[in-house]
Amino acid sequence: MDLSGRLSCVQRDVDLRLGGRSLDLLVRQTQVDTATADSTGLRFETPLAFRAPVAIRIGTAGGDTVVRAVIDRREQTIRIEG
Numbered sequence: 001m002d003l004s005g006r007l008s009c010v011q012r013d014v015d016l017r018l019g020g021r022s023l024d025l026l027v028r029q030t031q032v033d034t035a036t037a038d039s040t041g042l043r044f045e046t047p048l049a050f051r052a053p054v055a056i057r058i059g060t061a062g063g064d065t066v067v068r069a070v071i072d073r074r075e076q077t078i079r080i081e082g
Contacts, residue, residue: 021081022079023080025080027076028074029071031050050071051071054070056069056078058082
């Protein structure tokens with residue numbers, strides 16, 4: 001059985017793929033730097049990738065599982081074994 005889904009928001013793009021007894025989450029950070037300088041000419045850059053801890057909860061008929069991971073690259077796959 002192949003169950004695929006997709007969640008998009010301003011800063012993250014997530015693909016889900018379930019196969020066998022594992023779940024792959026492909027996380028893409030899609031933010032772009034659109035900041036302009038302030039009145040003093042100072043301009044801050046938006047980084048290409050943020051570093052953030054995440055907790056992923058997976059609910060099944062047998063109960064919930066929580067997996068912790070860190071996203072820190074522009075694109076990365078988090079594999080959750082079941």
